[in-house]
Each structure stands twice: as structure tokens, then as C-alpha cells.
Amino acid sequence: MKNIIKIIVLLLGYTISFGQVGIGTVNPISSSVLDITSPNKGVLIPRVALSAADSKSPLSGNIPNGTMVFNTVKAGTGAAAVVPGIYVWLDSEWVFPASIGTKAVVKAAKFNNLSSSITNFNPFSVASPINIDMFGSTVFNDDPLIFEKLNNYQIRINEPGLYLVNANLALRQNPAVEESELHDYIHFNLDGVLASSNISTVVPQYNPSDININGRFAFGSISYIYANAGQILSLQSTRGRDGSNYNGTVNFDPVSLSSVTIIKLH
Structure with a gap:
């Protein structure tokens, strides 16, 4: 009987020694449970x-x-x-x-303005910038514990890190004015401090009676912002210049919603 067992072991081509199993070797590595050795064959898993x-x-x-x-x-x-x-x-x-061990979990949130918003992006004075109600509705929010909506004007960032903030605004000068000099600077703040590029908007320079776009124009920006835990993100607009030549009203375009997307990179 013992001889039969020895023959079976030899036919299978493996050895058992002190808890190690060797296939194709009589000296399995002591630190391994299974040592498979072959100069010209592979292991076929399910x-x-x-x-x-x-x-x-x-x-x-x-x-x-x-x-x-x-x-x-x-x-x-x-x-x-x-x-x-x-x-x-x-x-x-x-x-x-x-x-394994390198997979990054990217989380993001997207917000729209409310179509009922009547906020004027062109405040009455350069010295009095206005906060924009950009976060009226939530399109999606992967993690409300990170992107905490406080109100229509503010988002609290609850995890430190680098964030990409993308704004796509559909705006309208109302009423449209020929050769208007109105312009505003739109930017993101953290805790009331400038945190992005301060980009100027320029309303369309045209004769409204000739080109029927009703004062509509678009604004877009992409910013990389580092935020500390608990900082509050807001969108703000500052009047370009004081004076009657720069008066006028710029609102969200009621036909097309604007959006802000916030992505936590790391």
C-alpha cells in the first residue's frame, strides 16, 4: 500500500515537505504554501x-x-x-x-441656478460686489458630506484638497443695448477671499434691431482651487466700472440654465 501511494505522488509531479507543496520541484520555497516551477509552462486559473x-x-x-x-x-x-x-x-x-491600492475615488457635485432667479450680475457700484445664487438646485451630489449646500449662494467644502470648479453661465443683458459698455468680473471666493481667476464678461456689441439674440451671451471658466476643510465656496460678480455708461441689467438667461460643477481631485 505504501508503494502505491509513493507511485501516485511521483506521477502527480509534486512534493510535500513541512507544509509546503512543490509542483515541478523537489525543493519548494520554505516561505510559500505552493511553489510551481516550470521553464516552459504557465498556470491556468479559472x-x-x-x-x-x-x-x-x-x-x-x-x-x-x-x-x-x-x-x-x-x-x-x-x-x-x-x-x-x-x-x-x-x-x-x-x-x-x-x-489595487492606487484606485482614486473621484467625487463631484453639480448645481444649477433656479429659473426664477432675477439676480443682477451688474451691481450698482464697483465697491459693492454681489453674491450670485448659483446653487439653487442640485443636479447630483456624490457626497453631501463633502459638498454641503448651505443655501442658494454657498457650498461648504468639508474635506481639504484640490478641487476643479467649472462654471458655465448662460446670461442675458435685459434689455439689450446697442454698443453697450457694460461689463462685470465674475469669480469664485473661499470664505470671501478671491480663489479663482477674475474674468471679465462683455455683453454682445451689436444692434439688437439687426441681430435678434436678445442680449444673450455665455460665460465659462475652469478653476483649480485648494480648499481647507470647512471653507465656504461662493460665486461673486463685481461691476467693471462706475458711471452711467456702464449701467444696465444682466440676469441668468431664463431659457437655458447655468451650472457649476465641483470635482474633488485629491
């Missing part, structure tokens, strides 16, 4: 057709972290898409081994 990065299928039940498979298909969409290759199950999703 091949499966995953359905998405956030789905167990075709596996089922309790999958321990570290479970490894080779995915054979393209499947899923967006962030849950998978392609052929090795995947490891980690915290309820399939991930590439190379991404």
Missing part, C-alpha cells in the same frame, strides 16, 4: 465570463477578497465595464491587480 465589475456573476455566494479569475469577454458599461484579463475580487467588485 476562466469565466464576467458580466460587470460590480457583479458577482457568473460566480455566486460569498466571494472572499483575493479571489482571482481570468475574464474572457468584454461586458458592462461605464465604470463597471470589464475586458479580457485577470481580475481580483476586492470589496464587492472585480478589479485589475495593478489598480
Whole structure:
């Protein structure tokens, strides 16, 4: 009987020594449980057709972290898409081994103005800038604990880090004025202190009777802003110059909503 067991072990080509298993070697590395050695062969792990990065299928039940498979298909969409290759199950999703420990979680929030807003971006004096009610409605908010809406004018940033702040404003001079000299400076503040570029808006220079755009124009800016925890982000507009030549009204365009998107980079 002992001889039969020895023959089976030899045919399988592995050795067992002090808790180590060696395949293709009689001297398995002492620090490993399994030592596979071959000059011209590989290890073939289970091949499966995953359905998405956030789905167990075709596996089922309790999958321990570290479970490894080779995915054979393209499947899923967006962030849950998978392609052929090795995947490891980690915290309820399939991930590439190379991404473990390096995966950054990007969080963002997007806000629109209310269509009922009548805020005038052109305040009565250079010395009296005006806060803009830019955060009237929430389009989405990945983490309200980070992007805390205080009111229609302010967002509290509750985690320190670098943020990308993108503003896309649809504006209208009302009424439209031919060869208007009106202009304003629009910028973001943190705790009332300038935190972005101070960009000037210029209303359309045209004859309203010839070109029927009703004073409409667009403003866009992208700013990288470092915020400390608890700082308050706001959008502000400052009149370009005092004097009657620079009077007038600039409102949100009621036809097209404006938006601000805030992205936490790191």
C-alpha cells in the first residue's frame, strides 16, 4: 500500500515537505504554501465570463477578497465595464491587480441656478460686489458630506484638497443695448477671499434691431482651487466700472440654465 501511494505522488509531479507543496520541484520555497516551477509552462486559473465589475456573476455566494479569475469577454458599461484579463475580487467588485491600492475615488457635485432667479450680475457700484445664487438646485451630489449646500449662494467644502470648479453661465443683458459698455468680473471666493481667476464678461456689441439674440451671451471658466476643510465656496460678480455708461441689467438667461460643477481631485 505504501508503494502505491509513493507511485501516485511521483506521477502527480509534486512534493510535500513541512507544509509546503512543490509542483515541478523537489525543493519548494520554505516561505510559500505552493511553489510551481516550470521553464516552459504557465498556470491556468479559472476562466469565466464576467458580466460587470460590480457583479458577482457568473460566480455566486460569498466571494472572499483575493479571489482571482481570468475574464474572457468584454461586458458592462461605464465604470463597471470589464475586458479580457485577470481580475481580483476586492470589496464587492472585480478589479485589475495593478489598480489595487492606487484606485482614486473621484467625487463631484453639480448645481444649477433656479429659473426664477432675477439676480443682477451688474451691481450698482464697483465697491459693492454681489453674491450670485448659483446653487439653487442640485443636479447630483456624490457626497453631501463633502459638498454641503448651505443655501442658494454657498457650498461648504468639508474635506481639504484640490478641487476643479467649472462654471458655465448662460446670461442675458435685459434689455439689450446697442454698443453697450457694460461689463462685470465674475469669480469664485473661499470664505470671501478671491480663489479663482477674475474674468471679465462683455455683453454682445451689436444692434439688437439687426441681430435678434436678445442680449444673450455665455460665460465659462475652469478653476483649480485648494480648499481647507470647512471653507465656504461662493460665486461673486463685481461691476467693471462706475458711471452711467456702464449701467444696465444682466440676469441668468431664463431659457437655458447655468451650472457649476465641483470635482474633488485629491
